[in-house]
Amino acid sequence: MKKHIALSLLLFVLLSLYIQAEIKKGPYLIYPGDNSRMTILWQVDQTETGYLAWGTDANYSGGSAQTTEYGKDHQHKHTITGLTPGTKYYYRVKISNKKYTGSFRAAPQDSVKDIKFLVYGDTRTYPDDHNKVCNQMVNTYTNDPAYQTLVCLSGDYVGNGDDESHWQDQYFDRNQPGALEFQANMPVMGCLGNHERTGDLFKKYFPYPFVEGKRYYSFDYGPAHIIFIDQYESYSPGSDQYNWLVKDLETTTKPWKILVLHEPGWTAGAHKNNTAVQEHIQPLCLKYGIKVVLAGHNHYYARCEVDGIQHITAGGGGAPLYNVDLNSPNLVTAIKDFHFCEVHIQGDRIYLTTKDTKGRVIDSFDMDNSLPAPPPSIAIQKLKVQRIFMRYKKSGSQYYGLASIWITDHKGANVVGAEVFGTWSGSVTGDAQGTTDKHGRLLLKSPQIKKGKTFTFTITDIKKPGYTYKPNPKK
Ligand SMILES: [Fe+2]
Ligand SMILES: [Fe+2]
Numbered sequence: 001m002k003k004h005i006a007l008s009l010l011l012f013v014l015l016s017l018y019i020q021a022e023i024k025k026g027p028y029l030i031y032p033g034d035n036s037r038m039t040i041l042w043q044v045d046q047t048e049t050g051y052l053a054w055g056t057d058a059n060y061s062g063g064s065a066q067t068t069e070y071g072k073d074h075q076h077k078h079t080i081t082g083l084t085p086g087t088k089y090y091y092r093v094k095i096s097n098k099k100y101t102g103s104f105r106a107a108p109q110d111s112v113k114d115i116k117f118l119v120y121g122d123t124r125t126y127p128d129d130h131n132k133v134c135n136q137m138v139n140t141y142t143n144d145p146a147y148q149t150l151v152c153l154s155g156d157y158v159g160n161g162d163d164e165s166h167w168q169d170q171y172f173d174r175n176q177p178g179a180l181e182f183q184a185n186m187p188v189m190g191c192l193g194n195h196e197r198t199g200d201l202f203k204k205y206f207p208y209p210f211v212e213g214k215r216y217y218s219f220d221y222g223p224a225h226i227i228f229i230d231q232y233e234s235y236s237p238g239s240d241q242y243n244w245l246v247k248d249l250e251t252t253t254k255p256w257k258i259l260v261l262h263e264p265g266w267t268a269g270a271h272k273n274n275t276a277v278q279e280h281i282q283p284l285c286l287k288y289g290i291k292v293v294l295a296g297h298n299h300y301y302a303r304c305e306v307d308g309i310q311h312i313t314a315g316g317g318g319a320p321l322y323n324v325d326l327n328s329p330n331l332v333t334a335i336k337d338f339h340f341c342e343v344h345i346q347g348d349r350i351y352l353t354t355k356d357t358k359g360r361v362i363d364s365f366d367m368d369n370s371l372p373a374p375p376p377s378i379a380i381q382k383l384k385v386q387r388i389f390m391r392y393k394k395s396g397s398q399y400y401g402l403a404s405i406w407i408t409d410h411k412g413a414n415v416v417g418a419e420v421f422g423t424w425s426g427s428v429t430g431d432a433q434g435t436t437d438k439h440g441r442l443l444l445k446s447p448q449i450k451k452g453k454t455f456t457f458t459i460t461d462i463k464k465p466g467y468t469y470k471p472n473p474k475k
Helices: 002-018 129-144 164-171 177-185 200-205 240-251 274-290
Strands: 024-029 038-044 050-053 065-066 075-080 088-093 099-105 115-118 149-155 189-190 217-221 223-227 256-261 290-295 300-306 310-315 331-335 340-346 349-355 360-369 379-394 398-409 419-426 429-436 439-449 457-464
Touching: 002 331, 024 088, 024 099, 024 164, 024 177, 024 189, 038 050, 038 088, 038 099, 038 331, 050 075, 065 217, 099 177, 115 310, 129 164, 129 177, 129 340, 164 200, 189 223, 223 240, 240 274, 256 274, 274 290, 274 310, 290 349, 300 360, 310 340, 310 349, 331 360, 340 419, 379 457, 398 419, 398 457, 429 439
Parallel strands: 115 149, 149 189, 223 256, 256 290, 290 310
Antiparallel strands: 024 038, 038 075, 050 065, 050 088, 088 099, 115 340, 217 223, 300 310, 300 331, 340 349, 349 360, 379 398, 398 439, 419 429, 419 457
C-alpha cells in the first residue's frame, strides 16, 4: 500500500513537471472607462496561478499581482489601478514558466483636446485576413505611438458567438501573430454584432463597463464621449436603452460624441439600411451633435453623409467581403476591401483616414464640430379651400347636386391627395368625402334632389399629413 502511495506521488510530481498550463487567449486588454485603470485578461487551459507585473519600462517594477482564475473556464484578469493618465506602461504575464508581454497607454487626462484611436469591425471567419488588418494597425501605432490608445470594434467578432471554438479559432487564434500582438497592446472596445448571437460568450470574454445587466455602455476618452449601442435590445423611444442614451447624451460635457453600433443606418448595399438607426438614432445625432456613427455588418468600407452626420461602415476586419452598391442613397464613397480607420480628434476638428491592409489610404475626410444645421423639419402647411362651385346636374330624368372643390396650400399651390370631408344639407342630406387630384380638384356628387330646390355643401374637414386645416364656419 505504502509503495502504491509513493508511486502515485512520484507520478503526480512528474506529471506536474510536464503538464504546464498553456495560454489559450490573450493577454488582451479592456479599458474599464477610467483613465487611471486598465484591465489585463487571459485564459489558460488548466487551473494555474498567474503572475502579473507592470511598470513604465520593461523592468516591470511599478507593481505586481498574483492572479487566480475566475468563472468556470480558467480565466484570469487583473485591473491595474493608480495609473498616470496618458502614460505608457509595459506588463508581463507569467504562467507556469512562460512569459507574455505587452504594453498600453493609460487613457488621457480629461482636459486633453487631441486624441487618436482606431476603428475596425467584422473580424469573423477568416483569421488570416483579420491578422493582415491587425498587422497594419500595429504598423500605425508603431509609426505613430499616439495611436496606441484603443480600437473601437463595431461587432461580429466571430462567426458564431455562442460557439467557444469560434472565439478560440477566430478572434483569439494563437496562429495569428499580428492579431495577438495587437490584442496585447491595444484595448479592444466593441459593441455586440448579430453574429455574437445570445452575447453570452461576448460578455464572458469582453466584460466591458456595461450598464448593469445590459450590453450597452459609454465612457469618456479625452475630449470624446464614446457610446456603444446594443442593437439586439430595443432602442426605440421609450425603451430602457433609448432613455439611457438620451440621458447619457444630455449629461456628457465632452465636445465630441462618437457612436459605435453594428448595423448602419446608411450603407452601400448587401444588408439593407437599418431604418431604426434612421428613425431613432439619426434625430439624436442631430439634436446632440454626434458627428460620426461607426458601424460594420456589411463587409466593406462605406461612408454616407446624412445632414452633416458621417455614417461609417467599417466592416472589413476579416469577414468575407461583400460587393458595394455605388448607387446607394447618401453614399459618399465605398470600397470592397479589408481595412481599418485611423481617427484623429484635434480640438474642433476630426480627421478620419481609412487604410487597406497595405497601408494605402482608401478614404479620408475631416470636419469640424460645429453644431449641425437644425433637422429639415416637415414644414407644416396650411390648407385652404380656394373655391367651391355648386351646380345641378341632370342625368336622365333625375337631378343631382355637384360640388366642385379646389384645395390649395396657404401660398396658393394646388394640394394633391388631400382628403376632403363634408355634408350635404338643405333639400338633400348625407355625408360625402373624396381626395383631390393632381390639380388639387375634387368633384362630389349629392344624392338625388328635386329641381329648383336649394342645397348646401359644407366642408367639415380636410386631411393631409404635414398640413393643417381650420374650418371657417362663416364660409
Ligand atoms: Fe458581419
Ligand atoms: Fe453583422
